Amino acid sequence: MTTAGNVTSGCPSGLAPAEQANAGDISAFVRRSAEGNMLQLTVRGAKCAGCLSKIEKNVQALPGVTQARLNLSNGRFDVRWRGELSANDVAGTVSALGYGVAPFAPDAADSAAKSEERKLLIAMAVAAFAAANVMLLSVSIWSGHGEMGETTRRVMHAISGAIALPAALFSGRIFFQSAWSVLRRGHANMDVPISLAVLLALGVSVAETIRGGEHAYFDAAVMLLFFLLIGRFLDARLRRRTHAAAHDLAALQARTVTRLEGDEARSVRADEIVAGDVVLIAPGERLTVDIDVLEGVSEADESLVSGESLPRAIAPGTRLFAGSVNLTQPLRGRAISAASDSLLADIARMLEAGEQRRSKYRRIADKAVSLYIPLVHTTAALTLIGWLLAGAGVREAIMIAVSTLIITCPCALALAAPVVQVVASGRLFRKGVFLRSGDALERIAECDHVVFDKTGTLTLGEPELVRSSHDQDIVQRAARLARASRHPLSRALVAAAGAGSVAAHVKEHPGLGLEAEIEGVRCRLGSAEWVGEETSSATTSLQLWYVEGDASPYRFLFEDALRPGAGDVVETLRRRGISVEILSGDRPDAVATIASALSVTDWRAGASPADKVERLEKLRAAGRKVLMIGDGLNDAASLSLAHASLAPGGAMDVSQSASDGVYTGAGLGAILTMIDASSLARRRMVQNFSLAAVYNFIAVPIAVAGFATPLVAAVAMSGSSIIVTLNALRPGWKRS
């Protein structure tokens, strides 16, 4: 046994590191009803049975708790209780056990996706039941060929029809509805030939059964539906899981706001704030609404809003946007409405424009369908006319034409792209990359130009002390003051100094620096003017000055460090012939430093959100397919305009929802993983469509010649679907 601390904190199996995340005040997320109080939390780091019982037992031991159930698959934790227990105590109990915890606000999209998934699963089960039982009867008919009496065969066909008809109508309604809705608007999608094949197969089989004919295609109709529904279900399930994972990332930021009502401070959800509410912003808190500052002097870190890495001084009258972090002193502000002149509304409008443009994107599958439908349906029509001209009976000619439609198999074609998408996004999901849209893979694979944001994307977004010939002693002494402050530069200094003592009575002067008296000597840490340094060179790099008494001031330099792997990523991209560009809202010299460290020659600094949009429009006009990677509010509009876009997990939720995918982890390696997976997925899709085409080249002549019996159709259909699926699953996807 190790120390008690290690055993009790976090996952007892050691599958996940212990987390210490303070969820803040979450009482606003409790839903109250007659039966008691309900709270949904998202728990991170719970991996095994030990975690499960530890969390549930400890929460159940709280007074009044009637139910505590953790879902280990998605990390949702449902707690119900009666009485006066505070929601913060529930969250505090979980977080004290060493798990990350955040309030979970269920969104409408999630419950809609859940019922959609259920509907698909049940439709699939019904189709599976029908396919298995009809196949049982069909195999008897095929193997009894020549021996089976006509009455027996007829009865068997009738039973098959009695199973297949209701099952196909029930399971197939998903395809029929979709096909009908696009047909009404004069388009066609993959569901049109699927619906047509199913309905024709059913119709012909019913006619044959009544007539006492030899061939019925009931098995083909339900089997087709079964295979397609497997693909649809897997796709829906993966989409919901990625959506939920991305939603959880965003929920980490969905904090509450302290609203002042008279003298009373109340914690409310950010979406409850209306224009004119007075809110209190504590030091270290991230704003979730736009405010005009009423009271308080402080500094704000606006790197997520503007890309600027230096904190800005805040005084009454300043406007602060959602996403900024208040650093030094508490602020009071008045929430401004999301009216047309607010930054967020502007961005939302630009986002919408980007979304509309993106929905016009034509997938490979769409192109394949537009080739397939006219080709196959013309062939079927020509077959019908050909056989009629050749002197065949009307019934025979129709049978052959319909068997052509069935055997040309929309099945392999309809599975070709979704199966690859499911496999690729499933593998990316396990590596912590969450793809938002199905066609994102295809678009990412096409990109030939990558635009990076700087702050928070290429860099960590946190300053780091530049270690030169620094005396560790002076770092330690300065850190005694710095430990009392939340300023990012102070924190960087403390990080470099490590653990140590903190000076008593440290006073913080916003915009200037810190002051304290240590052993009778007045010590100051802060800007150049604060320590009385008359600096002539107006250097704008990140720096802090430290002075003790009358000694000469000492300067600490900081830099915003590159993320691990940034150099490799840029180098690899360039080697593949993909050009790289940095587009940042930060100061030119800060961007230049990063650009030269990565040897990127193409960079722009000081770009406002509108400048970024303009630059992307220009690139698009030049015919470039741009992959944009950014995290800030100022990137959101350009993310939605780019051909494809990615955002890191720490990005603003607006940026995350504007991009095609979200990657987690500190490094940038995920970007290469994603690009690799996309181009492989694209290759596999093209392969699959080629396989489906080759299959049709063989199958069509057989069907047109009239040799396609139900047995041939069943073998061909399942054979081609299996080949397409195996090709998607074939190894070749990178493991690490």
Next chain:
Amino acid sequence: MEMLVFLIPVALMLGLVGLVGFIWAVREGQFDDPDGAAARILIDEDRPAD
């Protein structure tokens, strides 16, 4: 061949029982937390239930 009169309905009934059971399980939410269900059987009850 007379056996078919029994065998086919029996086969279909068995299949139907499975299908109904599956739909019941989906509606009940039995598939909502597969990881949790796998883990829960490992949790020891300190006292045996009465």
